[in-house]
Amino acid sequence: MPETNRTRSSQDAVLPRGVTDPLLWRSAYDVAEAHRPDDAGRCSSLLCAGRPAPCGPSEAARRAMRLAGDADRRAERGEPDARVAARRRRAA
Template sequence: MPETTRNWPSHDAVLPEDVTDPLLWRMAYDVAVAHQPDAEGRCPSLLCAGQSAPCAPLVNARRAMLLARGGAPGPAPIAAQWHWRREAA
């Protein structure tokens, strides 16, 4: 069976002392790392198709990291702008 262990960026990150939800913080950290803007200020993730930074997943990841530290929720999360094709009913 092939090796399926994957090292996520959050495995090496130092968990802040005030984190009350480590799982949420680590998951949000991984999303934030994956959606950091490139040199042109665009999101490199295939899910964002080169959107200008900050993309919705990055904004929501930052919000989740704040919530995981017991912070105020702040503004409502940004809805993702993926356009899924709907089949006619």
């Protein structure tokens, strides 16, 4: 059976200060990333079939991120510590 390790964008995102539900925040972050608008302003997810952005799943994800904790801080992209990110991938 082939190995299918998938890395989600939330694994490398730094949780904002004040997040009280990391699982909810990371799940919502992944949905928001999957439903980002393209250059034409339409949702890039195949599930939305080119609907205008922001789509329903994107709005729900943003709301879930706010409910998970501090809405004033945004995730910093990139890997703050490459060893931590690599360890998370191996554990997944």
